[in-house]
Every structure is written in structure tokens, then in C-alpha cells.
Amino acid sequence: MFEDIADDILKKASSEGVPFAEVRFEYTNREFIQYVNGRIVSLSASSSRGAAIRVLINGNFGFSSITDLKKDSLEQALYQAIKAARAAGRGNKSLAEPPPVGKEYAFKDIRKHPSNVDIDEKIDLVKRAYAVAKEGGASTATSRYGAYYGVVEVYSTDGISVSSERLVTGISASVVLKENGKTGDGFETFGASAGLEYFEGEKSPEKAANRALEMARFAVKARRAPAGEQVVITRPELTGVFAHESFGHLTEGDGIFAKTSPLTGRLGEKIASEYVTIIDSGMDPRGGFALMVDDEGIPTEKTFLVREGILVGYLHSRESAALLNMRPTGNGRAQSFSHDVIVRMRNTFFEGGDWKEDEIIRETRHGLILDKPAGGQVEEDGTFTFNARIGFIIENGEIKEPVRDVVLAGNILEMLKYIDAVADNVEISTSPFGGCGKFGQMVHVGDGGPTLRATRLLVGGE
Structure with a gap:
């Protein structure tokens, strides 16, 4: 779409003596519908269209962004980026060489792309979820629909010329139940890099509402968990929080270079039990956000971070890869054209093992099985405090009464050593x-990830 004008800008940069220049164009859309207690309280659609220009001169970057995509305006943005880089003086920054890349990356077989679906059909999704929630006894019910889609194009003086489609859609349902003077809440979200055909069958609005109701019914009956160090089993959604929040950030290349991560200089070390494999990938057939190319035009390879307990990889943009003499992994990302690229995760998850979930439960004498993350915080050294919304006590291999609002505390690098079943x-x-x-x-x-068991984890409760 923007290849010709990008070529003009890159030629202009070269004529100005710029060793490296990059132009990133974006044309994306966001949609959102919120339906609360029988009425639409929010309905919006917005577009973002603009360009980012980045140059590298004498070891320092200059960055500029603009919404006016006329040639003259883009040239002015280029000059601003050049001025910023030269004003910074000499630095030590550089970029790793890009691997061979394709020309165009697009989704295939999308039957109901949100750009082609009538607004009434989108409203119907939230109404259907709400109807089931109210029929199930919810005193308050909220349902939402959201979508993000569009194209990002990247062109550079070192040969990158890429167009990449972006797409994620989702629906959610949340409910509040009141029974016998007690209150319980529940929620469910289904999301994917897919068209609206995804929200059929097991991912329908009705299923989302029913799962939210089920969670709320357990919450009404639940008590606080027993406190202390315990065996804890995490289900996939909660497992994903540990993969992303408490571990994934520690592997980002900018933190490794700055030596703020406790994983700095530890490649090849055993940091977890042999049952632990953690991956960050641009795409996976089992779900997540499909990112085919990052915001530097680098294909998003499957990156192993931990393989059978051994730390084997970090996440890199082109800049962090150059600083550490490594390869870019396709983790250079920006919120929009008005933001510069930094190192970010994509889909971060624990890989599966050989157990079945019911086998793990059956082989657990005493402990907890927990689900549904509900916030928390993580420190730079991997110390975490997470909340699990709902769970169950396990006694002699059997699921017993429900528990709610469970607090988990520890350090991820300690927790990984105690994982003994995946x-x-x-x-x-x-x-x-x-x-x-x-x-x-x-x-x-x-x-995400699978159900897994840690033999020692501190639980806050009664």
C-alpha cells in the first residue's frame, strides 16, 4: 500500500548521508461494544493511520511519527528524526542484521472478518451472552465484544519490505450472583486471531455466559483457602500468568543487557525442574495472538526460553540482539506508529507434558487446584504476588470444597524448581x-500453558 512513498523517503534519507532509516506505516481499527444489564453503554469504532520514522546515526537513534502521509510531511518527519539522532551525539547503539523475510503476511480462510460483518451481528453477540446470564440468575451482567485489525508495513534501507496483517477478536461475559445473603462473581473471555466465526460452538457467547455463571456459583459457596506452604496445581489460564508476568519479562533482551534481570549471563544453566519448558512464539495453532511479523519487519520465530529446565534463550529486538551479539527473535514491538519499538513478548507459555489433569489431581494427597487469575504484582527479580479468583481443596486425590480469592506468593525462579507434574x-x-x-x-x-503442579508454594488465606 505504501511501498512507493516509503521508497522515496528511504532514498531521501540515503541522500542525506543516513546509514540506516526505517519507515513503519500503520492502518488499524478498533471496535468495542459493552452491554450492561440490558442496554448498550458503549459502542465505538476508531481508526489509527500514520507512520513512524527511525534513523540510526553515529550510534544513536532518532525517532519521529506523523499522521499526515503526504510526501512533504513525511520528509519533514524524516528531518526531525535525523535532527534528534545527531543531537544525541555519539553512542553505542546498532541493529542486528535482518534475516530473509517475505513480502506479505496475511491471514487465510477468515470467513467473518470484523471489517465485513454488520454491526447488528456484533450487537447480537453481546445480547446473547447477556440473555443467558440473566436466565441463569445473575443480578448484574455485563457482556463485551471487541476487535483490533489492520495492517502494519515496514520498509528499511537494509532491505526490509514487509506488509503484515493484524487481527484479534473477543467476547466476554461477567456476572454477579446473590444467594442466601452471599455474593459471588464470575467471568469468562474468549479471544483469538480469528474472524467472528470463532464464536460458535464451544466459544459461543452462551458458553461464555454459562462459564461465568458456573464460576459465580462456586464463588458463592467458597471459603478462604488454608494458609501456608502447600502443593498447588494451576490450571492453564493461571499457568499463563506465571509464564508471562513472572518469567517472560525476565527474558526480555533490554533487561538482560541492562543487567536488571536475574537471568543475565545464565544461558545454559539449569534453572527449573526437568519438566519445565517455556516458549515465546509469534503464533501457535493452539491459540493466542497471531503475530506473523514484528514491528521491525522480522518474522516471529518460535523461541525456546527454557528447555527441560535449562535456560536456552532470550527475547530480542534488532537493537537488543546487536547489543548482546545475538540474533533478533521477532520481539521488537510498538503500541502504535506513534511509539518507538521496544522488546516485548508475544505468546508466552509453558509447553505441555505427559500427564493428564485428572492424573495430577488423583496423585495429589493434599493441596489446592486454582484457576482464573485476578491481578497481582511482580518485581524485577521475579518475586510475585498473584491472586487466583477460584479453586478447590484437594484431599486424598479428590476435589473437595471450593475456595476463593487465593493469594499466591513467591519467586518464579524458586517455584520452577518445584514443578513435578505437567x-x-x-x-x-x-x-x-x-x-x-x-x-x-x-x-x-x-x-497460557497446561495444568501443572508445584510441590511448594506459599498460599495466603485462613
């Missing part, structure tokens, strides 16, 4: 309703 039920989830934040930028990601 199931084969890998699930990777994503959503258009939020994302991962870093340095003021928010990007869509996926996370």
Missing part, C-alpha cells in the same frame, strides 16, 4: 480488551 492440556489465550504494559506502551499478547 499435563498435556495446553491452552493459550488472548483478548482484544487489554494487553501487556511496559514503558507506557500496551500491546496485545497471549499466554
